[in-house]
Amino acid sequence: MLQLLSLIPALPMAGFLLLALLGGRFSRRQIAWTGAGSVGMSALITGLVAVAFLRALPETISYRQTWWTWVDTSGLTAGLSWHLDALSLLMALVITGVGLLIHLYSTGYMIEETHQDYRRFFAYMNLFVASMLTLVLADNLLLLYLGWEGVGLCSYLLIGFWYRRPENGAAAQKAFIVTRLGDTAFAMGLFLLFTEFKTLSIQQVQTLAVEAWPIGSGLAIAVAALLLGGAVGKSAQLPLQVWLPDAMAGPTPVSALIHAATMVTAGVYLIARMHSLFTLAPPVQYAVAVIGVLTLLLAACSALVQRDIKRILAYSTISQLGYMFLALGVGAWSAALFHFMTHACFKALLFLAAGAVIVSLHHEQDIFRMGGLRRRLPVTFWTFLIGAAALSGVPLITSGFYSKDWILWSTLSSPLGGPWLWAGAALGTLLTGLYSFRLIFRVFFGEVRTAPHAAPGTAMTLPLIVLAALSLGVGFLELPTTLGDVPLFSRYLAHALPTIEALPGSQGPSEATEQAAVTLASLLGIGLAALFFLRRPGLTEAMAGSAWGRTVSEVWLHGWGFDRFYNLVIVRPWQRLTRGPGDVVDRLYEALAEALRWSHESFSRTQTGRVRWYAMTAAAGALLLMGLFVLR
Structure with a gap:
């Protein structure tokens, strides 16, 4: 049964592809069966794999399966490889089990949507589940990062599902941008790990790190801190927690899937999976x-x-x-x-x-x-x-x-x-x-x-x-x-x-x-x-009506003012910087191009065709070099 491991993420992905490519021809009933059924089949196979794995314990504590080599260049080899152990199996059971129940619930909750939106919803949900399963079953950090970015993309699509309302689109953009900050830190951590160990295999990286780095090593602290940055973004912890309350703009089943079994738990899984690196960096673990x-x-x-x-x-x-x-x-x-x-x-x-x-x-x-x-x-x-x-x-x-x-x-x-x-x-x-x-x-x-x-x-x-x-x-x-x-x-x-x-x-x-x-x-x-x-509800009203009660309530209601602080320090200065014709980045490169054009024209004027001018210039250059040599 362990050989069925690769079907666990493949079935929800197949459901997504069917709905995305052929779902326009499906009836609502067929859409529901495809969306919920693919996740249900994945949950069933996860259960069968779990039974086989539990029977094999403790003689077999992990199982690896490779489809094919995905990347093989410049010393980096990464495959579409799956790693099953007690941790990844637990995550897969929760994702597919709870995900199935949420899909079943969605067949009734989303029934009032148009046919097109109904199909689009289940396609996104299936891709979400497939991405999360890829994340937790990945054998290497590059494949894990693919699933990591996949759930980020799906969160954007699902939070902004009712995109015709501007506030929903803004909430989706906010989630996407804030979590990208953590994702960037995570990517930098992967670059550093590959630079040091020439591999992104999860098991090899941790083994080599324990052998090469002493506890408290600067490199260990740097890598663990970068991974923590990624975890903080995805799991909505301080100071990147501001996106999650606004994520409620999506349909309720989306909120349940994001909050219960998928995206926000990715950071928890990452730290647990890379626990050896964090034990090498006590300040980061604290x-x-x-x-x-x-x-x-x-x-x-x-x-x-x-x-x-x-x-x-x-x-x-x-x-x-x-x-x-x-x-x-x-x-x-x-x-x-x-x-x-x-x-x-x-x-x-x-x-x-x-x-x-x-x-x-x-x-x-x-x-x-x-x-x-x-x-x-x-x-x-x-x-x-x-x-x-x-x-x-x-x-x-x-x-x-x-x-x-x-x-x-x-x-x-x-x-x-x-x-x-x-x-x-x-x-x-x-x-x-x-x-x-x-x-x-x-x-x-x-x-x-x-x-x-x-x-x-x-x-x-x-x-x-x-x-x-x-x-x-x-x-x-x-x-x-x-x-x-x-x-x-x-x-x-x-x-x-x-x-x-x-x-x-x-x-x-x-x-x-x-x-x-x-x-x-x-x-x-x-x-x-x-x-x-x-x-005695009057007590609450009295406290909320007092001066200090109104102040505290206002601060807590708006999430301790983190949004206002970020707007004041980051968003508004950036908007002022980009206000006007063109983008600030475009203007930067346009200025660089203009500087190069000016320098070219300036140096072109020195090409006069006069031999005596060239000889004098060469002599002056030679004297300058001799003077520098003597002064040195």
């Missing part, structure tokens, strides 16, 4: 943890004051990615990937449930115009509640509790972590419970402000139920020692990623004490949400 904890706190604060249901979930995604970066930064590689898996389930659930609410309310997205929907949309309510509970880390019954607790315990017990990082993450847990249940109470409780016109159909409801079950169940793949000690997930990923050595228990609180603190933070956040937004 920077990963600091960026993570700052991002999760800033994004959680912004989520508290948003009015748009999708923007709340967007800031939530940024915050949860911050937890993954924190885990990577303290060396808890498996904990980061466990949270990636649980987050993919409950965040896809939340976005799809939000889409069901939006469709039922005539595409209303303002939570202050919603309310009282728990009885009108019972399935949507209960599935949304499960997703919010998992996001908040409700103890014992949700997957989010187990993955987030693992990250916080690793942060506190790891030699690379510490109490300050843990405190920031614990505060983030409280804020997560607060903004998650603010959303629940605003949308599903209170009086009905906008009456729903219809409940979602089976195509939209079935994925919600499956994702709700996963949001509750997948957490039991890794139970801490205090709650049963079931290390299935960590034992599996140990075949691809190293484990960290925890500090002795005497140097800090016990794991049970830490878990109690995290549980208290989560429940306190939910309790405060019930107090402020359900029991």
Whole structure:
């Protein structure tokens, strides 16, 4: 079955090509079957490959398959080669599994679109899945970079899917340009790696780097920092997080796919995949943890004051990615990937449930115009509640509790972590419970402000139920020692990623004490949400109406002013520079051409045809050279 590996990315790509080239002749039903069916076949083959791979462990911990040599020039050899190990298989399972559910949901959500847009949507979605699978299964960094740029292109196409609205086109451009900054850093890191090791094979690069570079080496720090730049851009971490909230301009299934299983997790995968390079650069690895904890706190604060249901979930995604970066930064590689898996389930659930609410309310997205929907949309309510509970880390019954607790315990017990990082993450847990249940109470409780016109159909409801079950169940793949000690997930990923050595228990609180603190933070956040937004909403209005409340709300609402700062420092100066006839780059080259033309005309005047003039010039040149030689 392992020989079927190459079909996993090939089938969604085939679906894209069919829809792009022949989709105009397909009916809507055929388009849906092609789009969702190709991803479904990919998910089925991924499952078969997973069964064969798990049976082969631990004798076979990786499998490599090559189609053909793609590039062979100037010492660079890179093929269309696939590498399967515990890490890439996990990513492929999540991408194809969650991607299939989102495609099924989309067949109902996008049904009102025109035939042409319906075809275009599924073509883009299939290309998105194919690009992400290429990224995670690539055996070399050049092929990985191809998938990396592919998801960037698809994000542009899908965020700006409704391109007739200027604001959607602007959001797509913003995502494309901001992530290009990180992509440029990533490309520079690849150039540096190839210059040093003459190969871009992921396995060879890491082996050679460990052999050639000591810990703390300047080259190791430079390469790790450049790779981190790429990860920060794709995973929307500080300071390049500004594109993700505006990415909500795309259809809701696009938001679910970007936020749950594909693009934003690419940075997490990159750092985990290249973990050997980051362990050689301790300052950069520590920077990963600091960026993570700052991002999760800033994004959680912004989520508290948003009015748009999708923007709340967007800031939530940024915050949860911050937890993954924190885990990577303290060396808890498996904990980061466990949270990636649980987050993919409950965040896809939340976005799809939000889409069901939006469709039922005539595409209303303002939570202050919603309310009282728990009885009108019972399935949507209960599935949304499960997703919010998992996001908040409700103890014992949700997957989010187990993955987030693992990250916080690793942060506190790891030699690379510490109490300050843990405190920031614990505060983030409280804020997560607060903004998650603010959303629940605003949308599903209170009086009905906008009456729903219809409940979602089976195509939209079935994925919600499956994702709700996963949001509750997948957490039991890794139970801490205090709650049963079931290390299935960590034992599996140990075949691809190293484990960290925890500090002795005497140097800090016990794991049970830490878990109690995290549980208290989560429940306190939910309790405060019930107090402020359900029991005594007047308290919230009073705080928001005060002078300091208005100021803080304004800052948080606009993402801490990062957009305004970038507009002031970068965008507006560049616009002033380019204002006027022609492009500034064109004018630069035109000036250079004019300077060359002037110098040519000036030197042409020296060609007079007079021999005495030439002799005098040659003599003067000779004297000048002799004088320089003597002075030297």
